[in-house]
Amino acid sequence: MFDRKEKGDRAVLVLPHSRGEGDTARRAEEFAELVKSAGADVLGVVAARVEDPNPRYYIGSGKADEVAEAARALEADVVLVDHVLTPVQERNLEKHLGIRVVDRAGLILDIFAQRARSHEGKLEVELAQLKHLATRLVRGWTHLDAQRGGAIGNRGPGETQLETDRRLIGVRVKMLTKRLEKVQTQRGQQRRSRLRNTVPQVALVGYTNAGKSTLFNALTTGDVYAANLLFATLDPTVRKLEGLSCGPAVLADTVGFIRELPHDLVAAFRATLAEARDADLLLHVSDAADEEREHLHRVVDNVLEEIDAGDVPQLHIMNKIDLAGAEPRIDRDAAGKPVRVWLSAATGVGLDLLRQALGELLGGERVQSALQLPLTAGRLHARLKAAGAISGETVDEHGWQLRIDAPRSVIAPLSGGDPAETLLLRELLAVAE
Numbered sequence: 001m002f003d004r005k006e007k008g009d010r011a012v013l014v015l016p017h018s019r020g021e022g023d024t025a026r027r028a029e030e031f032a033e034l035v036k037s038a039g040a041d042v043l044g045v046v047a048a049r050v051e052d053p054n055p056r057y058y059i060g061s062g063k064a065d066e067v068a069e070a071a072r073a074l075e076a077d078v079v080l081v082d083h084v085l086t087p088v089q090e091r092n093l094e095k096h097l098g099i100r101v102v103d104r105a106g107l108i109l110d111i112f113a114q115r116a117r118s119h120e121g122k123l124e125v126e127l128a129q130l131k132h133l134a135t136r137l138v139r140g141w142t143h144l145d146a147q148r149g150g151a152i153g154n155r156g157p158g159e160t161q162l163e164t165d166r167r168l169i170g171v172r173v174k175m176l177t178k179r180l181e182k183v184q185t186q187r188g189q190q191r192r193s194r195l196r197n198t199v200p201q202v203a204l205v206g207y208t209n210a211g212k213s214t215l216f217n218a219l220t221t222g223d224v225y226a227a228n229l230l231f232a233t234l235d236p237t238v239r240k241l242e243g244l245s246c247g248p249a250v251l252a253d254t255v256g257f258i259r260e261l262p263h264d265l266v267a268a269f270r271a272t273l274a275e276a277r278d279a280d281l282l283l284h285v286s287d288a289a290d291e292e293r294e295h296l297h298r299v300v301d302n303v304l305e306e307i308d309a310g311d312v313p314q315l316h317i318m319n320k321i322d323l324a325g326a327e328p329r330i331d332r333d334a335a336g337k338p339v340r341v342w343l344s345a346a347t348g349v350g351l352d353l354l355r356q357a358l359g360e361l362l363g364g365e366r367v368q369s370a371l372q373l374p375l376t377a378g379r380l381h382a383r384l385k386a387a388g389a390i391s392g393e394t395v396d397e398h399g400w401q402l403r404i405d406a407p408r409s410v411i412a413p414l415s416g417g418d419p420a421e422t423l424l425l426r427e428l429l430a431v432a433e
Helices: 024-038 060-075 085-098 102-114 119-134 161-196 212-222 265-266 270-277 293-306 351-363 375-386 408-415 418-431
Strands: 008-018 041-049 078-081 100-102 201-206 237-241 249-253 281-287 314-320 329-332 340-341 366-373 390-396 399-407
Touching: 008 024, 008 060, 024 041, 024 102, 041 418, 060 085, 078 085, 085 100, 102 119, 102 293, 119 161, 201 212, 201 270, 201 293, 212 237, 212 249, 212 281, 212 314, 212 351, 270 375, 281 293, 281 351, 314 351, 329 351, 340 351, 366 418, 375 399, 375 418, 408 418
Parallel strands: 008 041, 008 078, 078 100, 201 249, 201 281, 281 314, 314 340
Antiparallel strands: 237 249, 329 340, 366 399, 390 399
């Protein structure tokens, strides 16, 4: 999103806040972590109280003068504003300050651009950046702004440079969208393949820096990069999770969430976040030592709703109990179902309890029973086989004797609307309860 010097950017931070806002200190700390993740050095901080946003600068004109003075005195390269600015506000601030201005959305997009490693992740980041940039095209080519038509030998389409830039961005956005659709189709095929193999899908979600990647590595002996940085990992990683009482499962690590995640980024990362939307169970990881964990829970839940994953069952993971001074345990609801597990992914304390809870939750969703099908139920037999629900079978003159082992969600819709097949499956599901 902006060019960096070899020694890194020197930044002045602008922290707008209002009277009714919550913990401004926590928000300021989080924004400083974002800046650190982007690789910039913080030279100074200017707090700005904003009750009625200035349509020209968002902050007041007097505060804009204060920021300009601080930037000149500290010889800053960039001013980073902890709020989403309109294109006009961003442009006006740049003119007033005489240096680059990047708002919260632009900063997060820049971090994502640095961290994306997979082909899919890079496509998603570029698409989000272009959509963000399209609203911020500035007439930087004033010497080319005149219409080309009118002179012999110089007739052209009559586009201004600004119109040309917008058209080229539009072409690139269409191309990236098509590529992402292709990648999304491939991922969908992979997910359907796992579904046919009747392997339960589990996805890690949570606020960024809650310890998801550390937990992923502890459960799968994986090698996902984990660090004390916001958005340390972006690209989804999928590994086999073994050692559960219900049999193997598939565990996916997804990108962390954060306050005011840019809408374009959420839209672009729908393909990546599909791992969460298509999961059988979400492990919602929280920092047990964080006093704001309940508020951060709601932030994550809001993003899950936005990507159509709000209805997926959740098991809450209270991580970092070594920092919170808590004991490892499983919290259960009135029916005895696990709803929360307290553990430390870094030390390994409580991981056995998490495996126990996963075995209970995922095992309860599987149907493991015998089923006898008459020879007239050939279509149902074919559908069960295609779904990977048959773990063993024999056949004689009376029909098929099957051993069924599959998630309940896979078996339930396989009747195809036939009354006889529906009755057979209903009996099978009733026996398995």
